[in-house]
Amino acid sequence: MLFHVRMQVTIPDSMPTERADLLxxxxxxxxxxxxxxxxxxxxxRVVGQYANVSVFDVDSNDELHQLLSTxxxxxxxxxxxxxxxQHPSALAAN
Amino acid sequence: MLFHVRMQVTIPDSMPTERADLLxxxxxxxxxxxxxxxxxxxxxRVVGQYANVSVFDVDSNDELHQLLSTxxxxxxxxxxxxxxxQHPSALAAN
Amino acid sequence: MLFHVRMQVTIPDSMPTERADLLxxxxxxxxxxxxxxxxxxxxxRVVGQYANVSVFDVDSNDELHQLLSTxxxxxxxxxxxxxxxQHPSALAAN
Amino acid sequence: MLFHVRMQVTIPDSMPTERADLLxxxxxxxxxxxxxxxxxxxxxRVVGQYANVSVFDVDSNDELHQLLSTxxxxxxxxxxxxxxxQHPSALAAN
Amino acid sequence: MLFHVRMQVTIPDSMPTERADLLxxxxxxxxxxxxxxxxxxxxxRVVGQYANVSVFDVDSNDELHQLLSTxxxxxxxxxxxxxxxQHPSALAAN
Amino acid sequence: MLFHVRMQVTIPDSMPTERADLLxxxxxxxxxxxxxxxxxxxxxRVVGQYANVSVFDVDSNDELHQLLSTxxxxxxxxxxxxxxxQHPSALAAN
Amino acid sequence: MLFHVRMQVTIPDSMPTERADLLxxxxxxxxxxxxxxxxxxxxxRVVGQYANVSVFDVDSNDELHQLLSTxxxxxxxxxxxxxxxQHPSALAAN
Amino acid sequence: MLFHVRMQVTIPDSMPTERADLLxxxxxxxxxxxxxxxxxxxxxRVVGQYANVSVFDVDSNDELHQLLSTxxxxxxxxxxxxxxxQHPSALAAN
Amino acid sequence: MLFHVRMQVTIPDSMPTERADLLxxxxxxxxxxxxxxxxxxxxxRVVGQYANVSVFDVDSNDELHQLLSTxxxxxxxxxxxxxxxQHPSALAAN
Amino acid sequence: MLFHVRMQVTIPDSMPTERADLLxxxxxxxxxxxxxxxxxxxxxRVVGQYANVSVFDVDSNDELHQLLSTxxxxxxxxxxxxxxxQHPSALAAN
Numbered sequence: 001m002l003f004h005v006r007m008q009v010t011i012p013d014s015m016p017t018e019r020a021d022l023l024x025x026x027x028x029x030x031x032x033x034x035x036x037x038x039x040x041x042x043x044x045r046v047v048g049q050y051a052n053v054s055v056f057d058v059d060s061n062d063e064l065h066q067l068l069s070t071x072x073x074x075x076x077x078x079x080x081x082x083x084x085x086q087h088p089s090a091l092a093a094n
Numbered sequence: 095m096l097f098h099v100r101m102q103v104t105i106p107d108s109m110p111t112e113r114a115d116l117l118x119x120x121x122x123x124x125x126x127x128x129x130x131x132x133x134x135x136x137x138x139r140v141v142g143q144y145a146n147v148s149v150f151d152v153d154s155n156d157e158l159h160q161l162l163s164t165x166x167x168x169x170x171x172x173x174x175x176x177x178x179x180q181h182p183s184a185l186a187a188n
Numbered sequence: 189m190l191f192h193v194r195m196q197v198t199i200p201d202s203m204p205t206e207r208a209d210l211l212x213x214x215x216x217x218x219x220x221x222x223x224x225x226x227x228x229x230x231x232x233r234v235v236g237q238y239a240n241v242s243v244f245d246v247d248s249n250d251e252l253h254q255l256l257s258t259x260x261x262x263x264x265x266x267x268x269x270x271x272x273x274q275h276p277s278a279l280a281a282n
Numbered sequence: 283m284l285f286h287v288r289m290q291v292t293i294p295d296s297m298p299t300e301r302a303d304l305l306x307x308x309x310x311x312x313x314x315x316x317x318x319x320x321x322x323x324x325x326x327r328v329v330g331q332y333a334n335v336s337v338f339d340v341d342s343n344d345e346l347h348q349l350l351s352t353x354x355x356x357x358x359x360x361x362x363x364x365x366x367x368q369h370p371s372a373l374a375a376n
Numbered sequence: 377m378l379f380h381v382r383m384q385v386t387i388p389d390s391m392p393t394e395r396a397d398l399l400x401x402x403x404x405x406x407x408x409x410x411x412x413x414x415x416x417x418x419x420x421r422v423v424g425q426y427a428n429v430s431v432f433d434v435d436s437n438d439e440l441h442q443l444l445s446t447x448x449x450x451x452x453x454x455x456x457x458x459x460x461x462q463h464p465s466a467l468a469a470n
Numbered sequence: 471m472l473f474h475v476r477m478q479v480t481i482p483d484s485m486p487t488e489r490a491d492l493l494x495x496x497x498x499x500x501x502x503x504x505x506x507x508x509x510x511x512x513x514x515r516v517v518g519q520y521a522n523v524s525v526f527d528v529d530s531n532d533e534l535h536q537l538l539s540t541x542x543x544x545x546x547x548x549x550x551x552x553x554x555x556q557h558p559s560a561l562a563a564n
Numbered sequence: 565m566l567f568h569v570r571m572q573v574t575i576p577d578s579m580p581t582e583r584a585d586l587l588x589x590x591x592x593x594x595x596x597x598x599x600x601x602x603x604x605x606x607x608x609r610v611v612g613q614y615a616n617v618s619v620f621d622v623d624s625n626d627e628l629h630q631l632l633s634t635x636x637x638x639x640x641x642x643x644x645x646x647x648x649x650q651h652p653s654a655l656a657a658n
Numbered sequence: 659m660l661f662h663v664r665m666q667v668t669i670p671d672s673m674p675t676e677r678a679d680l681l682x683x684x685x686x687x688x689x690x691x692x693x694x695x696x697x698x699x700x701x702x703r704v705v706g707q708y709a710n711v712s713v714f715d716v717d718s719n720d721e722l723h724q725l726l727s728t729x730x731x732x733x734x735x736x737x738x739x740x741x742x743x744q745h746p747s748a749l750a751a752n
Numbered sequence: 753m754l755f756h757v758r759m760q761v762t763i764p765d766s767m768p769t770e771r772a773d774l775l776x777x778x779x780x781x782x783x784x785x786x787x788x789x790x791x792x793x794x795x796x797r798v799v800g801q802y803a804n805v806s807v808f809d810v811d812s813n814d815e816l817h818q819l820l821s822t823x824x825x826x827x828x829x830x831x832x833x834x835x836x837x838q839h840p841s842a843l844a845a846n
Numbered sequence: 847m848l849f850h851v852r853m854q855v856t857i858p859d860s861m862p863t864e865r866a867d868l869l870x871x872x873x874x875x876x877x878x879x880x881x882x883x884x885x886x887x888x889x890x891r892v893v894g895q896y897a898n899v900s901v902f903d904v905d906s907n908d909e910l911h912q913l914l915s916t917x918x919x920x921x922x923x924x925x926x927x928x929x930x931x932q933h934p935s936a937l938a939a940n
Contacts, residue, residue: 001249002138003271004147005330012295013858013921028183035185042136044096044149044178044188047911048851048925052181053098055138061189062282065273065329075295079330083191083271084138085253087146089122091129094138094250095907097929099800106765107200107263141253142193142267155847156940159799159931169765173800177849177929179911188908190326192335201388201451216371223373230324230337232284232366232376235441236381236455240369241286243326272326275334277310279317282326283437285459287518294483343377344470347461347517357483361518365379365459367441376438378514380523389576389639404559411561418512418525420472420554420564423629424569424643428557429474431512460514463522465498467505470514471625473647475706482671531565532658535649535705545671549706553567553647555629564626566702568711577764577827592747599749606700608660608713608742608752611817612757612831616745617662619700648702651710653686655693658702659813661835663894670859719753720846723837723893733859737894741755741835743817752814754890756899780935787937794888796848796901796930796940804933805850807888836890839898841874843881846890 001057002041002084002094003064007077008051026072039067055084095151096135096178096188097158101171102145120166133161149178189245190229190272190282191252195265196239214260227255243272283339284323284366284376285346289359290333308354321349337366377433378417378470379440380458384427387452402448415443431460471527472511472554472564473534477547478521496542509537525554565621566605566648566658567628571641572615590636603631619648659715660699660752661722662740666709669734684730697725713742753809754793754836754846755816759829760803778824791819807836847903848887848930848940849910853923854897872918885913901930 011020034040042055058064068079086094105114128134136149152158162173180188199208222228230243246252256267274282293302316322324337340346350361368376387396410416418431434440444455462470481490504510512525528534538549556564575584598604606619622628632643650658669678692698700713716722726737744752763772786792794807810816820831838846857866880886888901904910914925932940 003249003329004138004140013861015295031183032185042149042186043181043184044098045181045184045911046098047177047179047849047907048914048927050921053176053178055136061191061271061329062273064271065327068330075332081271081330082147083141083249083252083269084147085141085250087137087139089125090137090139091126092136097799097907107203109765139253141191141249142256142269144263155799155849155929156931158929159797162800169802175800175929177907177910177927179908192326192328201391219371220373230374231369231372232286232337233369233372233441234286235365235367235379235437236444236457238451241364241366243324270335271329272335273329275325275327277313278325278327279314280324285437285517297483343379343459343517344461346459347515350518357520363459363518365437365440365457367438380514380516389579407559408561418562419557419560420474420525421557421560421629422474423553423555423567423625424632424645426639429552429554431514458523459517460523461517463513463515465501466513466515467502468512473625473705485671531567531647531705532649534647535703538706545708551647551706553625553628553645555626568702568704577767595747596749606713606750607745607748608662609745609748609817610662611741611743611755611813612820612833614827617740617742619702646711647705648711649705651701651703653689654701654703655690656700661813661893673859719755719835719893720837722835723891726894733896739835739894741813741816741833743814756890756892783935784937794901794938795933795936796850797933797936798850799929799931805928805930807890834899835893836899837893839889839891841877842889842891843878844888 001059003056003058004082004084005054005056005064005068006046006051006080006082007054007073008049008079009073009077010050011073011076023072023076030071034067039063095153097150097152098176098178099148099150099158099162100140100145100174100176101148101167102143102173103167103171104144105167105170117166117170124165128161133157189247191244191246192270192272193242193244193252193256194234194239194268194270195242195261196237196267197261197265198238199261199264211260211264218259222255227251283341285338285340286364286366287336287338287346287350288328288333288362288364289336289355290331290361291355291359292332293355293358305354305358312353316349321345377435378460379432379434380460381430381432381440381444382422382427382456382458383430383449384425384454385449385452386426386454387449399448399452406447410443415439471529473526473528474552474554475524475526475534475538476516476521476550476552477524477543478519478549479543479547480520481543481546493542493546500541504537509533565623567620567622568646568648569618569620569628569632570610570615570644570646571618571637572613572643573637573641574614575637575640587636587640594635598631603627659717660742661714661716662742663712663714663722663726664704664709664738664740665712665731666707666736667731667734668708668736669731681730681734688729692725697721753811755808755810756834756836757806757808757816757820758798758803758832758834759806759825760801760831761825761829762802763825763828775824775828782823786819791815847905849902849904850928850930851900851902851910851914852892852897852926852928853900853919854895854925855919855923856896857919857922869918869922876917880913885909 039056039058040054041057044053046053056064133150133152134148135151138147140147150158227244227246228242229245232241234241244252321338321340322336323339326335328335338346415432415434416430417433420429422429432440509526509528510524511527514523516523526534603620603622604618605621608617610617620628697714697716698712699715702711704711714722791808791810792806793809796805798805808816885902885904886900887903890899892899902910
């Protein structure tokens with residue numbers, strides 16, 4: 001089941017660099033794992049912003065919330081989730 | 095080059111059904127052709143709305159505008175275009 | 189799986205009363221059926237507006253879109269869908 | 283009498299963890315008590331956000347404000363309250 | 377129990393004057409009746425707009441919705457309802 | 471002359487409690503004085519928010535600004551002022 | 565007493581030209597009269613829009629509403645009214 | 659050439675009073691000078707807000723930006739600039 | 753003197769094609785003339801929308817308003833005007 | 847390929863002046879380099895704001911993101927990117 005997720009990241013300027021770097025590297029590691037598992041199907045950078053547009057393929061709302069809320073950068077994110085359905089004109093099945 | 099495109103369709107209630115149906119079937123035919131060509135890479139339905147989220151793969155802004163503005167339903171669409179770049183944590187190349 | 193759905197209905201003043209009444213009665217009939225089936229779990233009226241807040245219990249995004257988009261009043265609705273997950277402090281399971 | 287309440291929580295990153303944890307555990311305890319009393323009838327997590335959608339069943343506006351404003355996390359919440367009425371197509375009484 | 381209600385009226389220019397005048401006079405008559413009954417406690421005109429700010433004193437959400445939704449101009453109104461509680465610094469009881 | 475005033479209060483979490491309490495008690499004292507004088511005619515709490523809706527009865531814009539801007543909590547308020555006029559259907563004179 | 569008034573005019577394309585022209589000429593005549601009387605103190609055109617920014621000098625909210633609501637183009641206007649006070653750094657008295 | 663300028667001032671609560679007072683007095687001095695020069699033609703206080711509405715009379719966009727950006731409070735202002743033109747119904751020339 | 757102008761065009765679906773085409777061709781002719789004169793310095797199409805971003809080089813606000821308000825499509829445009837000044841890091845003079 | 851980019855800069859008041867000045871001078875140096883290379887084609891100051899409107903000429907979305915995200919002030923910017931296409935009435939080729 002597909003969900004469109006837009007993540008806007010805002011890291012306070014006052015955060016020590018080490019902490020920020022650690023968060024980012026942990027975030028990257030987890031993102032790679034989730035992509036390898038197929039859960040995080042698409043991940044694109046929004047040009048000009050510290051934001052991404054993603055598509056997740058999960059079995060339930062709860063699974064999606066669990067994945068998102070355990071991302072290291074989660075506390076510094078504004079997240080919008082849009083459930084997606086099969087489009088009648090789509091060539092590919094979701 | 096990838097672009098995230100959100101299309102919200104609003105067809106006036108006053109439009110004769112035949113005209114609306116013709117527009118929709120032409121739209122579907124063109125959407126299928128563009129997907130087959132690889133230009134229209136992803137097409138998903140936004141749950142609960144006459145709207146879709148799509149990803150286009152084109153060579154230029156002009157090409158994207160030409161594709162979008164010649165969609166039969168274009169005059170009845172509100173379209174938001176967001177250019178996408180490669181995300182540093184993305185497993186797959188754009 | 190639960191989804192929070194807000195439906196704002198706007199019927200054009202120019203619509204003939206008979207057509208409007210037919211749409212409304214068909215809408216009511218389908219709403220009752222879907223509630224009896226357990227799909228449409230909660231349905232409340234927003235005070236002062238031709239709008240409702242509902243909670244649907246469905247198995248997938250696609251099922252939810254199919255239910256919503258086949259509501260007779262669907263073409264006259266602005267719908268916002270918010271996926272819900274289990275709240276860690278909720279007494280009742282979703 | 284039912285009220286739809288949306289609570290968005292924002293805890294400053296600068297808050298010491300102990301204080302944040304204490305607030306959250308007190309919040310959870312009170313939430314459970316209010317649910318057991320029937321006042322807090324529904325509590326769902328908004329997927330991807332530190333937010334919930336709830337339905338309260340109270341006897342008056344004043345009672346609702348008293349319940350909300352004494353929640354431990356109240357100073358860190360943006361709250362929207364929407365009064366609900368019986369929907370003419372609702373199977374269940376409010 | 378007090379509710380703050382803001383009503384913005386938009387009557388289509390295409391509506392025949394007779395129908396508009398009838399709606400308005402019925403609206404005025406009902407407004408006077410509801411004020412005499414004490415339900416419609418305050419009614420003020422927003423300067424420069426076909427809008428009013430009102431305060432209703434009702435026993436329940438359902439009663440408020442019933443009063444508002446049976447106003448003749450209801451189909452041509454955008455209504456925002458804000459439940460009010462006793463302010464700790466208010467001299468007068470609500 | 472009546473003005474509708476909505477005051478949203480946001481006190482920074484970092485403010486020492488003593489200072490906050492002093493501000494609040496001074497605010498309450500002044501609010502009571504202004505209500506006794508008839509200037510601050512209505513004061514209601516917005517349910518679920520650190521906000522109030524008020525109606526002031528003053529002789530001029532300048533007087534209203536002087537009253538509002540000398541409220542102890544003024545620097546921590548977002549204020550919206552809406553001038554009110556006599557509604558043609560209002561039973562009571564403003 | 566000064567009020568800042570922004571008027572955005574939207575005349576439906578379907579309105580017969582004669583009626584629109586008559587409304588506009590009546591509007592202009594009344595605007596000139598009100599300026600001569602000193603009530604309408606400033607009237608400027610917003611560049612690129614069928615809108616104006618004005619400053620009215622009136623004795624009360626009611627007078628302002630009466631002036632605005634009797635403008636011929638009033639039914640086709642979106643109006644925002646902002647009460648103005650004497651600025652402590654202003655050289656000229658209001 | 660006239661420009662409508664709305665300035666919303668937000669001074670952080672954490673700023674030492676001396677610094678804030680110095681900024682404000684320098685702001686006032688410069689405002690008086692600019693008004694005497696005719697550049698800053700109108701300056702009004704928005705009732706209930708630390709904001710003003712002004713009209714500047716300058717020879718170019720660059721001159722306006724230079725005046726605004728050298729105001730002592732500029733770093734703490736949200737500024738909206740609206741170019742004004744002669745209104746066809748205005749009695750006075752701009 | 754430079755102004756950034758964003759024009760969003762919305763032509764009602766009910767407008768006869770001949771009238772729409774005539775408006776568009778007149779618009780194009782005038783646009784070319786104004787570009788040749790140097791007044792309309794830049795004209796770009798916003799991808800995916802019936803909108804453009806332009807830069808005008810004019811001698812005054814009034815001249816800009818005169819140019820914009822006499823565009824054939826003006827009654828069907830939403831226009832935002834932003835005055836531009838010389839950027840301190842700009843290589844080229846405005 | 848052209849992109850319209852609006853950059854709004856907000857530097858926290860708490861940032862030491864030296865750091866801010868260094869960021870600004872590095873920003874200016876890079877901006878000049880990018881303009882000399884033709885990548886940063888236009889750079890204008892928005893009157894009254896610490897913001898600019900720019901037009902970039904790049905070969906891809908990725909190149910644009912790389913240029914923007916390596917600007918020294920990038921972490922303190924809100925950026926909106928709008929892809930531009932050739933306007934059918936434009937005299938000059940993009």
